[in-house]
Amino acid sequence: MDWFLANWPRVIDLAGSHLYLSGVPLVVGLVLSVPLGWAAVRWRASYPAIITSSGLLYTIPSLALFIVMPLILGTRILDPFNVLAAMTVYTLALLVRTVADGLSAVPDHVEQAATAMGYGGLRRLFGVQLPLAVPVIASGLRVASVSNVSIVSVASLIGVSQLGDLLIDGYQRVIYGELLTGILACVVLALALDRLIVLGARLLTPWQTAGGGAA
Template sequence: MNWSWIPRNLDRVAELTVQHLWLALLPVLLGLIVALPLAWLATRARVIRTVLITVTGLLYTVPSLALIVMLPLVLGIGILNPLNVVVALTIYTVALLVRSIADALDAVPQAVVAAATAMGYTPLRRFVAVELPLAVPVTVAGLRVAAVSNMSLVTVGAIVGLGGLGALFTDGFQRDIPAEILTGIVLVLVLALLVDVALLAIGRAVTPWTRAGAGARA
């Protein structure tokens, strides 16, 4: 295996790594922004919940390559526009998060909700100040799944020339450079692990009461 390829192409690898990160993580942020109000709506009425869960579930079953190829027709942009990957992965992120966040909100003890209502909290204030913080652990778990999934799915975009570390797969295969392919695989795995650990740390940081509860039980 020609390992000398790696030091000769460090600049390109670094550029593709940065591109891969923003193509994978921007949809996670956008998906969270979209999923939060949808999940809140899903908890308001059973009919709304059924419709939202069904629709988002169906969206997640659409093959990623087919969605990336189809989106330029819907958005009216070129197939090589990175926005295609961002929108496609945002859709998948929403599909993953709506159900998990809705389930987390439904799991909030009714006694807590009733107490907040009795204290004069409006539904919106109660959601932001009471229900959403209690749903953070499950929400972060959903974000971890979405982020790791996106790290893998971004590579599919390389088939239509949209970059990211997947470009190392296609280029390495076409030029028969195993070191390039292996570099791409390892970096995708490392990035997925680092992002997962980072989200886990963020989740623990914003939910100190979970650690306090675990300490009390011990």
């Protein structure tokens, strides 16, 4: 507590970077996984290939991915963009399957009704399928947000600052206050993101919370 009180401006600063480095990829990853998940559902034959290959991305060790990114993207070693790109890959790995599952979970009779009303292509995706997939996608997004908050701390090893700095510095210099602050700040951040997603999903799905029961 003493350590936090003495260093709180820096902690807030690092938490801001942490949020930026884990949150932006969450959004970008979600946007990218929608077309991929949709394609996997739309063309059933592509489902195993898309789901398996995107899932495999998650098995790449984060340190390795952070280091490889400059080679792939041609960016500078210390560019935070490397971290953003790598985190997007992890988000994608978790969300493509979720989006595909969410889209396939739309009830059959609703899909049929949509077809019969003359819904096609993008209007069907955005008007019927995605809104109904929100609960499933939100649950995947919650997992991805926690995973991102956790993984991104490794970026301290390649010199991109965020809360991970506290963990490494606290460990190397044996400052328990700093270590504890780093851990707690990550947990708080993860919980905050989680709440935010739950709240967002609730706002997007008013029909799920509307009082049930027949009139």
